[in-house]
Amino acid sequence: MSQQPNDGTPLLEVRALQARIDDKAILKGLDLTVMPGEVHAIMGPNGSGKSTFAGVLAGRDRAEVTGGSATLDGKDLLAMAPEERAVAGLFLGFQYPVEIPGVGNMYFLRTALNAQRRARGEEELDAVDFLGLAKEKMKLVEMDPAFMNRGVNEGFSGGEKKRNEVLQMAVLEPRLSILDEIDSGLDIDALRVVARGVEALRSPDRATLLVTHYQRLLEYIVPDKIHVMAGGRIVRTGGRELALELEKKGYAWVEP
Amino acid sequence: MTDANRELTEITEQKYKYGFVTDVAEDRIRKGLDEDIVRLISSKKNEPAFLLDFRLKAFRHWLTLEEPTWAKVRYNPIDYQEIVYYSAPKPRKKLASMDEVDPELREAFAKLGIPLEEQKRLSNVAVDAVFDSVSVATTFKKKLADMGVIFGSFSDAVREHPELVERYLGSVVPYTDNYFATLNSAVFSDGSFAYIPKGVRCPMELSTYFRINAADTGQFERTLIVADEGSHVSYLEGCTAPQRDQNQLHAAVVELVALDGAEIKYSTVQNWYPGDAEGRGGIFNFVTKRGKAMKRSKISWTQVETGSAITWKYPSCILQGDDSVGEFYSVALANHRQQADTGTKMIHIGKNTRSTIVSKGISAGHGQNTYRGQVKIMKGADGARNHSQCDSLLIGGHCGAHTFPYIEARNPTAQVEHEATTSKISEDQLFYCRQRGIKEEDAVSMIVNGFARQVLKELPMEFAVEAQKLLGMSLEGSVG
Ligand SMILES: Nc1ncnc2c1ncn2[C@@H]1O[C@H](COP(=O)(O)OP(=O)(O)O)[C@@H](O)[C@H]1O
Ligand SMILES: [Mg+2]
Numbered sequence: 001m002s003q004q005p006n007d008g009t010p011l012l013e014v015r016a017l018q019a020r021i022d023d024k025a026i027l028k029g030l031d032l033t034v035m036p037g038e039v040h041a042i043m044g045p046n047g048s049g050k051s052t053f054a055g056v057l058a059g060r061d062r063a064e065v066t067g068g069s070a071t072l073d074g075k076d077l078l079a080m081a082p083e084e085r086a087v088a089g090l091f092l093g094f095q096y097p098v099e100i101p102g103v104g105n106m107y108f109l110r111t112a113l114n115a116q117r118r119a120r121g122e123e124e125l126d127a128v129d130f131l132g133l134a135k136e137k138m139k140l141v142e143m144d145p146a147f148m149n150r151g152v153n154e155g156f157s158g159g160e161k162k163r164n165e166v167l168q169m170a171v172l173e174p175r176l177s178i179l180d181e182i183d184s185g186l187d188i189d190a191l192r193v194v195a196r197g198v199e200a201l202r203s204p205d206r207a208t209l210l211v212t213h214y215q216r217l218l219e220y221i222v223p224d225k226i227h228v229m230a231g232g233r234i235v236r237t238g239g240r241e242l243a244l245e246l247e248k249k250g251y252a253w254v255e256p
Numbered sequence: 257m258t259d260a261n262r263e264l265t266e267i268t269e270q271k272y273k274y275g276f277v278t279d280v281a282e283d284r285i286r287k288g289l290d291e292d293i294v295r296l297i298s299s300k301k302n303e304p305a306f307l308l309d310f311r312l313k314a315f316r317h318w319l320t321l322e323e324p325t326w327a328k329v330r331y332n333p334i335d336y337q338e339i340v341y342y343s344a345p346k347p348r349k350k351l352a353s354m355d356e357v358d359p360e361l362r363e364a365f366a367k368l369g370i371p372l373e374e375q376k377r378l379s380n381v382a383v384d385a386v387f388d389s390v391s392v393a394t395t396f397k398k399k400l401a402d403m404g405v406i407f408g409s410f411s412d413a414v415r416e417h418p419e420l421v422e423r424y425l426g427s428v429v430p431y432t433d434n435y436f437a438t439l440n441s442a443v444f445s446d447g448s449f450a451y452i453p454k455g456v457r458c459p460m461e462l463s464t465y466f467r468i469n470a471a472d473t474g475q476f477e478r479t480l481i482v483a484d485e486g487s488h489v490s491y492l493e494g495c496t497a498p499q500r501d502q503n504q505l506h507a508a509v510v511e512l513v514a515l516d517g518a519e520i521k522y523s524t525v526q527n528w529y530p531g532d533a534e535g536r537g538g539i540f541n542f543v544t545k546r547g548k549a550m551k552r553s554k555i556s557w558t559q560v561e562t563g564s565a566i567t568w569k570y571p572s573c574i575l576q577g578d579d580s581v582g583e584f585y586s587v588a589l590a591n592h593r594q595q596a597d598t599g600t601k602m603i604h605i606g607k608n609t610r611s612t613i614v615s616k617g618i619s620a621g622h623g624q625n626t627y628r629g630q631v632k633i634m635k636g637a638d639g640a641r642n643h644s645q646c647d648s649l650l651i652g653g654h655c656g657a658h659t660f661p662y663i664e665a666r667n668p669t670a671q672v673e674h675e676a677t678t679s680k681i682s683e684d685q686l687f688y689c690r691q692r693g694i695k696e697e698d699a700v701s702m703i704v705n706g707f708a709r710q711v712l713k714e715l716p717m718e719f720a721v722e723a724q725k726l727l728g729m730s731l732e733g734s735v736g
Contacts, residue, residue, distance in 0.1 A: 081694075082687060083691075086691055096683045100685055100688070100703055101706055103702055103706030111702065113693075168692065
């Protein structure tokens with residue numbers, strides 16, 4: 001299933017990461033290693049710090065990092081601006097994607113893709129090439145082309161917003177995709193679409209980090225590793241059996 | 257300040273691109289304002305008696321008026337005796353062709369992206385270039401004349417079509433209208449004139465570029481557009497000015513006449529020098545714009561107001577004829593210490609008259625943005641309808657947005673709707689864009705353009721792109 005890269009450098013390596021919001025410590029020494037080709041899931045009760053962790057990796061300044069390190073391909077993530085992290089290949093699928101009224105969904109996505117390509121010294125895609133790419137990916141996530149001409153997430157239902165996140169991921173083809181509660185509020189059909197999007201990106205040099213509260217998503221995407229987060233730390237790591245155990249016993253079992 | 261905020265502040269410190277000064281010989285008169293000055297302006301232009309008479313009546317009336325104070329703008333008093341009321345680039349000789357325009361002037365317009373040379377003209381846009389209130393060149397004049405369209409400087413129109421000027425000048429904005437319009441009526445130096453004959457669809461965009469160059473001068477243009485029955489015209493004006501520490505007064509008047517079944521689309525991209533970040537310098541823009549719409553005619557105003565230290569401007573429609581339509585689409589941006597008090601008046605007189613107002617105000621830095629609009633439904637305006645939408649976008653915590661809608665309905669069958677929203681560019685939106693790889697400055701510009709889209713799409717294609725860039729560039733806002 002997963003393949004180790006030749007030189008053994010982790011795609012994502014987090015060491016003793018600490019962060020606080022205002023004066024409250026949220027992440028309290030978090031360790032995590034994700035190798036290229038792997039899919040990991042982080043589970044944990046509400047308020048355990050999963051979204052904060054995802055945000056810190058992506059460079060959101062809501063939480064302040066107070067210790068530890070995080071690297072992507074060996075490069076210091078924490079020293080980069082959010083857009084630099086995106087260019088380096090980090091993608092965050094948001095738990096609550098924002099609306100940007102009046103900015104066309106298609107226009108937004110092309111601007112994003114070309115900004116990343118430009119920053120990497122690659123050629124930009126013209127409107128025609130982009131349209132071809134977008135159409136192919138829209139098929140993958142079964143998205144109605146009508147959504148492309150609407151404002152970014154403007155008036156989208158919860159499920160449509162999530163589907164749009166997966167579309168963006170599919171077009172941007174990141175090295176590391178962090179999907180924060182991508183499954184919440186989704187029906188079975190949408191869950192399948194999300195799973196297909198993730199599977200389509202599975203390759204020896206990419207990785208995915210699924211953040212979820214429920215094990216339901218894991219029936220569709222089988223992760224290589226499951227981590228349980230509680231109180232701002234990873235408290236357990238295991239395989240699929242861990243998800244089932246959590247389902248049976250509830251989170252009280254891991255709560256510190 | 258967070259990193260995001262710091263960057264946002266930096267974006268907003270970009271410089272005004274059109275602040276250069278052109279060195280041309282000027283013919284300017286002494287400063288100050290009295291009856292002799294009014295006569296001098298008129299005689300310099302060899303005007304017919306009716307026009308001198310119009311000016312003098314306006315001047316005498318102006319002496320009885322007080323400068324208005326109701327707008328939500330603050331500025332140091334203007335000393336009207338310290339202003340030079342007439343300054344014109346000295347003509348070298350009578351021009352035989354456009355290529356003979358003073359090279360300095362040509363270069364000035366080329367820098368603004370407006371080529372006047374025969375070979376390089378904007379395709380399908382006829383341009384009247386007005387420099388320090390005097391028209392210096394008009395392109396495509398002949399081609400238009402073949403269709404009976406008259407387009408050129410106001411002065412030429414006074415010489416060549418005095419009967420049209422006499423008939424319509426002051427017919428929409430009388431010389432008694434308001435302090436600044438009255439002042440303009442007394443001292444205006446030039447501007448643009450267009451007449452579209454019956455049933456003619458003007459084959460190209462008509463456009464005027466206003467450029468203020470001289471120091472210490474006031475700018476008083478007069479624009480008059482008459483669309484005869486069943487005709488159609490789209491007109492665009494653009495404006496820029498050098499960067500100077502002193503404020504300069506600009507008080508223009510625009511009159512539109514849409515006769516039965518005619519349609520006038522009037523678009524403005526206003527980019528006068530806005531002053532610096534501390535509020536030094538910049539244009540005081542006090543402008544009166546109004547159109548009169550006869551039966552089944554339509555007048556549509558679209559404006560993108562990004563420049564000027566102060567904008568005081570209410571392009572309006574008198575919907576006099578039955579079934580006439582008035583529209584007002586506006587984007588006004590106030591950044592740094594800019595103050596904008598702008599909006600519209602829709603006066604419904606005829607039956608089944610309809611009006612639409614879409615106003616998008618953007619405030620950044622210490623900018624203050626006010627929408628002031630009036631919808632007035634007169635007794636006889638059965639079935640009149642209005643829809644108004646006023647949205648404000650705030651960037652940062654030191655700016656302000658204000659909305660003053662005045663509604664007066666004297667006819668019970670009228671339908672008037674007003675919607676208003678205020679929103680902020682959120683950290684979440686910026687972060688979302690940046691997470692996708694888009695730099696913050698590009699994200700701000702994108703979000704603002706999205707906010708203004710409903711208005712920008714009303715602009716003629718050729719100018720929509722320009723306006724979009726301008727909005728991005730003018731956003732020297734700040735979050736903090
Ligand atoms: N913007 C914020 N301001 C203050 N506290 C916050 C903020 N966001 C999250 N928190 C707190 O941080 C902790 C972790 O939240 P979060 O990362 O959203 O957890 P999860 O995603 O696992 O539900 C919670 O105690 C929450 O209340
Ligand atoms: Mg969460």
